[in-house]
Each structure stands twice: as structure tokens, then as C-alpha cells.
Amino acid sequence: MGIHARLRATWKRAVQTARLCCGVPDYDAYVRHLREHHPERTVPSYAEFFRERQEARYKGGGGRCC
């Protein structure tokens, strides 16, 4: 793997971490999951996906630490 590709992979992982910290899981993984297991469902756009996750994050349960 070239240095460029490696940097891109690291950046992608950093973005993934940052988004997950805010309760937004990986969109690509979700789309892949839908295509593989639920081909009959429509794939939401990233904006729709984001909104749904944003609502879900504050629906109670766990929360965060003091």
C-alpha cells in the first residue's frame, strides 16, 4: 500500500471514530449491510441516515459519563 493510500485509510478511520463518538455509525457499512441482507429496502441517503441516527442517540439508554 502506498503512502497516499495509507494516509487516506487513516483519515477515513479518524472520521469514522469522530462520527461514532457523536453516535453516527459508518454509513458505508450500513449501505453494504442493507444491500447484502435486505435488498428489498430502499437505501436512505446519508442525510436521512444521519437524521435517523441523531434522533436515536438521545432516545434514552446509557447516555454518557459524568
Added chain:
Amino acid sequence: MHSATVKPSPAAKILWVAIAIVGAWCLGVVALRRGEPINAIWLVAASLCVFLIGYRFYGKFIEHSVLRLDPTRAPPSVLRNDGLDYVPTDKWVVFGHHFAAIAGAGPLVGPVLAAQMGYLPGTMWILFGVVFAGAVQDFMILGLSLRRDGRSLGHMLREELGPVPGLVAMIGVLVLMMIVLAVLALVVVKALTHSPWGTFTVAATIPIALLMGAYLRWLRPGRILEVSVIGLALLLLSIWAGRFVAGSDTLGPIFDLDAKALAWWLIGYGFCASVLPVWLLLAPRDYLSTFLKIGTIALLALAIFLAAPMLQMPAVTRFIDGTGPVFQGNLFPFLFITIACGAVSGWHSIIASGTTPKLLANEGQARLVGYGGMLCEAFVAIMALVAAVSLHPGVYFAMNAPGALIGTTAEHAAQVISQWGFVVTPDALVQTAKDVGEQSILSRAGGAPTLAVGMAQLLHNIIPGEGMMAFWYHYAILFEALFILTTVDAGTRVGRFMIQEIAGLIHKPLQASESWAGNLLATAICVGLWGYFLYQGAVDPLGGINTLWPLFGIANQMLAAIALMLATVVVVKLKRERYVWVPGIPAIWLITCTLAAGYEKLVGPISFTAAADKYAAALAGGQMLAPAKTAAAMQQIVTNNRVDMAMTAIFMALVVAMTLFCLNALARAWRTNHPTAHEEPYVALAATQH
């Protein structure tokens, strides 16, 4: 990676021996050097060595012998993969997420308060506590949840102990949450009292968040990083502008508020923030505070390494005898409940059985996330301690002792603190306040301002500049206030859902989260519960933190004791009795500490009972005791202390009840000669990969 089966190489052996020797040497310097100040680097290096050894040896021992985690076993993320909640995720991504979820204000406040006893007691408790209790709790609860489809702590308690203990523990969690929210909100009140600069910058986060919310909703949906950079730029701008607002004759007084007014504003704000749609205010602030938190923790670490400050506080002060001004009570048990987060925090058991077990792609990664994540939090606690003890002790005590002891003028405070043996001049106190751009630094207990002054001095050492110290101080205040307020908003929402669920048992329609009546009512109840304790802290004669922090510590350690007891029961249920001491000893220690602290807060000279009686007797005699000026205020202080007595009694009763439930379950599991734990059946990871 799974080197239990692989013999360590000679190089690895030499490396670990070297780490052990360096660690022992540094610890020796920290513990034994007396009379001359030592450098913070010793303390930091000793901690890092202890963490590495704990992670490599004790963590691994728990992984292989106690939990017997199995890398060939399919975790919940694989078995129930839904692409949303259950997703096999890269281990470093999970680590980042887990750390961001567990790192809160707790490890920044407790160690600062405990610094009144010197740096040694706090350091020792953080190091031993995290290796043998805190990280064990987080890791074991994560391990248990991994084997149970990622179930929550409450669910596991119900399953392994029965429905009644599960319900008792959940009531404990709800009450704990109200105390957490109140005490954290009080930290913000203490930091912002009569600080127009600080109040303006914190208030500015509201319009900034609204702007970010609108941007994320309509302009660039879901672009969290982008909008956070914009938000951060606006925040820094508001810190810069705060100086002029504070100096202005027209705007300054608007933001110059006393503790009571701030408490009311926070209560009102908490109500609005948790009723409004999340995308508008709560979520954008959450993003901003998450990134700011991680960034600032990294900045603090960098500052400590670069500035390498000398520790000015003695290793052990005279206040280990229980007469300390910041919190009352002897080293045992009060040190162990004052530093909760950072050494062992019950709240983590909720996170470790929340989203994290649903994301781990392999059981073999649980040690990194569970045990390692908690070690990182302990490191944050160590850094907070370093920031506090590298301050001049006179400044530290001036900031953290209540007004009832040191008065309200720099002259009087300097005189009292010098008598305690920490010689300081009034000029030094006035100059510190001036440096950070405040009118006064006296009696700002709560950790945030002390940490902010400490951080400001550290950062100022690295990046000097005229007026920069005031900027850094307000940056640190803003950073803590921002993520505390996010916790308060999110916690209020969670509390609201819990209350709505309970209300639903009485009147079904109230349960629907779309019901406006149910929503408003439950939010009002939730805000009312923590708001009561917040207001009580704002009018407390000893400054509030002094009273409420022990209550919070008792509650948090109570939850940790419950989590560790669950782990103990499960270890026996799995018929691994020879390892029962791993979660058992820390559980016994926490039960002892919470009950001892609870007892002292109920009976004796430092109890809530004594405080209530003192004010009641004065009231009966027609006297007024400061800070109360009216009979009604006196009566309120009496009532507040009585409520605190009741809370302490409730927590103690919860601990005792849970201990009995666990002993009962232990006895039954011990007699049974086959495993009875409720683990999900084994599925090979290889079998799921097609």
C-alpha cells in the same frame, strides 16, 4: 496478538523488566522524596509504567483466566449485525468511541478536590484503584455483556440476580443520575459566579449551537466535522469577545450573575434544551463538546510534558486528619469517594454494557477497549491532579475553601491560609485573579476553575504572550462548562424517558414519548429533581460542592459496588470460584467505603445531621448563621440538610440490600455444582463468515 499461547521473546521480557524498574524508581521518588518539590514528570512516568504493567499482566490475567475471552467466538456485533447498533467495528474506532463516552467531568473534578490532602494520597488511590478496581469493573462488565448479546447492566442484574435486585439497582441509577446532574451543574455555577467573561462565553454557545443545528439540518446535512470546525472558530471568537463584554459598562452587568441566578438560568435552560428537538440545540453542542473534550485532554497532556511543572503542594498535607477546607472527613473513607471517576466509576458500567459491546468485532479486543479505556481515564485524572498540585498551595486553597472559612477579601483569605501553613500574600491572590481576567478567585470550589488556572499557567509557560493567560483560563472554563452542560441536557432527556416509563405504569398515555403532556410533565419532574439539589448547593453555607460532592461520590461508588458484585456472582455462577477475589475484593472495598462515608455523613461532627441540628438550634434561639440572613433561609438550610440525610440513608439502604441479594445468589451458586450463568451459546466466528 494472542500471546498467551506464545512464549514471550527475550527482548519482550527485558522490556517489561525495564518498565517495571523505571516504574518502581519513579514511584519511589514520588512516594519518598520529602522536603523538596519534585517534578510532575516523575508522577506522570510512574503512572504510565503502572498502567502499562497493569494492562499487560493483570488485564491479560483477567482476560484469560477470569473472563476466558475467546477470539474464535462470534461477538454480538457479528451475530446480530444490523448495520446500525450492532456493527463489527475496527478496534481503535471502538476504543475512541468508548473513551469519548466514559471521559467526562468527573476525573477532572475529584482529583482537584482531593489535592487538599497532598498529591500522594490521590495519586496512590488513582493508580491502585484503577488497576485493581476501576479497569476491572469496566472490563468485566464489558466481557459479561459481550457474552449476553450486548445487554445492559440493568438487564444483566435482573437475569443473574432476579427481578427485585434489578429494580432496586435501577432506582439507584435514577437517583444517582439526579445527583450527578446537580453536582455537575453546580460546578458550572461555581465557575461562572460573578464572572461576566465566563458567563458570556458559555451563553454564546447557545446561539452558536443553534446556528450549527440549522447548518446541519438544511445547508450541509450530516457534515459533523465541518460544522464543528466552524463552531470551534466561533467559540474562540466568543472567548476573545468576552473580555470586552466583561469590561463594558452596559453589557458587563447583564452577565454578572450570582450563584442563585445562575442556578435558575441553568434549570430553565436544562428544561428548554431537553424539550426542544435534539437537532436544534442538544446534538450540535454534543458534537462540539465531544471534539473539544478530546482535543483539550490532548492539549493538557502536551502542556504537562512540555512545561514539566514542579509540584508545589506537599506530598501529604495536614488535612489528612479530616479538617480540610475543601471537603471534610478523614482520608479513609473520604479520599476514596472524592476520587470516584478516574479510579473507579460506577457510571462506566452503564457505558460498558451500552453501545460498546455491540460494536466490538472480536472478544480478543475487549481488554484494549474495556481495561485500556479506563486506564486512559485514570491518566486524565492524574493530569488533573498535576494541574492542581502544581499551583501555589495558597492559591489552591484560596480557590477551593468556602467563604465561611476564608472570608471574602484577599487580605483575610491570605491571612487564614497562611495560618494553615501555606504562606501566601494577598497580592499573590489579587494578581492571580488579575492574570486570568477575573475580579476574584476566592471560593471557586468545584474543580473547574482550579484546573483552568492550572491549565492556563501550564499553557502560558509554553505559549507566552500578553493577556494569553486570561484567554487560556476562559478557554478551560468554557471547555468544562460546555461538556458538563451537554451531559446535563442529555441526562435530563434520559431521566425524562425513565420517568415517563414509570409514569406509564400509572397512566398509560403518559408513556408515549410523542405525548406533549407526558413529555413536559416528565421533563419538569426530572429538572425539578436535579434543580432542587442544584439550588440547594447554590445557597449552601459551605459552598455546595463541600456538601454535594460526597453525596455524589457515595452514589457513584455504590453503583460501582453493584457492578462488581454482579461480576463476582457471575464468576461463581460460572464455577470459577478460585478467581472470586478479582471482582470480590474491590467490591468489598467499595461497600466498606460507601457505608463508612455514609455513616459519617449521618452521624457525628461532619454529618448532615449535625449541620441540620446546628441551624435548627440557632433558629430556635433566634440567631442567624451565615450565609442565611432570614429565618426562612435558615429553615431552608435545615430542610436541605435533612433531605441530604435521607439521600444518604437511601444510598446506604441500597448498598446493604444489594449486598444481601448478592450474598444470597453467591451462596446458591456456590452450592450448585454446575455453571448457572445466563451466557448465550457459543457460535464460532468462522461459522458466521460465508
